[in-house]
Amino acid sequence: ADSSSSSSSSSSEIISRFQKYLQINTAQPSPQYQEAADFILSEANSLSLESQTLEFVPGKPLILLKWPGSDPSLPSILLNSHTDVVPAEHDKWAHPPFSAHVDPHGKIYARGSQDMKCVGMQYLEAIRRLKASGFKPTRTVYLSFVPDEEIGGHDGAEKFAESDIFKALNVGIVLDEGLASPSENYRAFYAERCPWWLIIKATGAPGHGSKLYDNSAMENILKSIESVRRFRASQFDLVKAGLKAEGEVVSVNMAFLKAGTPSPTGFVMNLQPSEAEAGFDIRIPPTADQESLEKRIAEEWAPSSRNMTFRLGQFKQKASVLDNSGRPVLTATDSTNPWWALLEEAVKKADGKLGKPEIFPASTDARYFRLQGLPAIGFSPMANTPILLHDHNEFLNKDEYLKGISIYESIIKSYSSYAEHARTATWRDEL
Ligand SMILES: [Zn+2]
Numbered sequence: 001a002d003s004s005s006s007s008s009s010s011s012s013e014i015i016s017r018f019q020k021y022l023q024i025n026t027a028q029p030s031p032q033y034q035e036a037a038d039f040i041l042s043e044a045n046s047l048s049l050e051s052q053t054l055e056f057v058p059g060k061p062l063i064l065l066k067w068p069g070s071d072p073s074l075p076s077i078l079l080n081s082h083t084d085v086v087p088a089e090h091d092k093w094a095h096p097p098f099s100a101h102v103d104p105h106g107k108i109y110a111r112g113s114q115d116m117k118c119v120g121m122q123y124l125e126a127i128r129r130l131k132a133s134g135f136k137p138t139r140t141v142y143l144s145f146v147p148d149e150e151i152g153g154h155d156g157a158e159k160f161a162e163s164d165i166f167k168a169l170n171v172g173i174v175l176d177e178g179l180a181s182p183s184e185n186y187r188a189f190y191a192e193r194c195p196w197w198l199i200i201k202a203t204g205a206p207g208h209g210s211k212l213y214d215n216s217a218m219e220n221i222l223k224s225i226e227s228v229r230r231f232r233a234s235q236f237d238l239v240k241a242g243l244k245a246e247g248e249v250v251s252v253n254m255a256f257l258k259a260g261t262p263s264p265t266g267f268v269m270n271l272q273p274s275e276a277e278a279g280f281d282i283r284i285p286p287t288a289d290q291e292s293l294e295k296r297i298a299e300e301w302a303p304s305s306r307n308m309t310f311r312l313g314q315f316k317q318k319a320s321v322l323d324n325s326g327r328p329v330l331t332a333t334d335s336t337n338p339w340w341a342l343l344e345e346a347v348k349k350a351d352g353k354l355g356k357p358e359i360f361p362a363s364t365d366a367r368y369f370r371l372q373g374l375p376a377i378g379f380s381p382m383a384n385t386p387i388l389l390h391d392h393n394e395f396l397n398k399d400e401y402l403k404g405i406s407i408y409e410s411i412i413k414s415y416s417s418y419a420e421h422a423r424t425a426t427w428r429d430e431l
Pocket residue numbers: 082115116149177
């Protein structure tokens with residue numbers, strides 16, 4: 001290792017590196033991937049990590065870093081993070097979303113501060129410290145910085161996980177993103193809900209704005225929206241009553257409504273439109289009955305009897321948490337999966353607390369690795385932090401960020417030293 005990688009850093013240097021990454025605007029739909037890649041490669045260089053830039057799709061670089069272990073015959077560790085972030089409504093933030101402004105309380109404001117540039121940088125900072133301490137991994141540690149997670153991961157983690165390059169890495173365990181926790185317990189995820197993006201469309205006869213008649217497009221879509229709302233409430237009630245966790249019910253939220261006849265001043269008011277569309281973000285627990293939900297959509301939310309049609313955008317995602325035989329893909333949390341116990345111990349050793357394993361309520365790239373038969377754990381060490389991913393004023397306190405580095409230091413040390421040839425079971429038969 002060169003001298004720069006073996007010298008330790010002050011907190012302010014660590015925070016300023018985090019800020020640099022946050023200041024690169026990698027918001028969809030036009031992320032500055034090249035700038036992000038350059039930054040990660042220069043960090044990797046300062047750490048003397050081996051690096052490779054993979055472009056499964058031109059213009060969408062995936063950076064793969066390697067810290068070679070002393071026993072390459074053992075399956076490796078993969079630390080994954082995505083480089084893109086969701087867009088931000090700049091004028092609704094207290095501080096510009098790509099400024100990475102640190103307020104007097106130590107809160108670092110930036111899009112991506114929680115989701116998930118924190119994790120990507122924490123991996124690197126943890127490795128920086130381990131190297132400085134003279135630690136040598138037994139297993140090889142890989143880091144992947146992948147594009148396009150926020151738009152489905154098809155040109156990023158999905159292609160990577162299916163590639164021969166990936167197979168050659170002989171990965172044994174993947175760590176990917178989790179969620180912030182308002183309590184003092186960190187959260188860890190063994191599975192995730194499956195996303196369906198549903199668009200329903202109603203058509204009907206146009207007519208005078210004053211006329212009451214049946215089967216207008218607006219009436220038809222409103223009936224559907226009411227039906228969706230009732231179903232949503234039934235699921236939400238289970239969560240409110242404490243009977244189910246967020247990841248164990250079906251969520252459905254309206255993402256857009258599109259109808260009306262535009263005019264220079266807004267919309268034509270005295271014309272009932274002949275078409276109306278609504279879009280919904282639906283998330284389905286891995287063990288839920290997908291067929292019955294599809295039936296509900298066809299019969300209640302978009303019945304042809306009401307002149308309605310539907311399509312599931314990103315239809316491919318439909319089976320994203322089911323394997324080829326329709327079995328849900330879950331990472332074991334019991335003794336068949338040594339990585340889970342190792343994670344718990346490592347977090348404890350670094351003075352952190354871990355809550356019960358959960359189903360991730362949204363979606364992550366971890367599903368693509370689980371589909372390859374690998375165990376994958378969703379984990380972002382942010383305790384005492386409000387959940388602000390995809391929200392205005394996303395922030396992470398700098399002390400929490402620094403604490404997270406120590407947590408990863410402990411995890412990476414433990415994972416990469418684990419010398420057993422683990423039988424890494426991926427399956428769990430029941431929740
Ligand atoms: Zn994310």
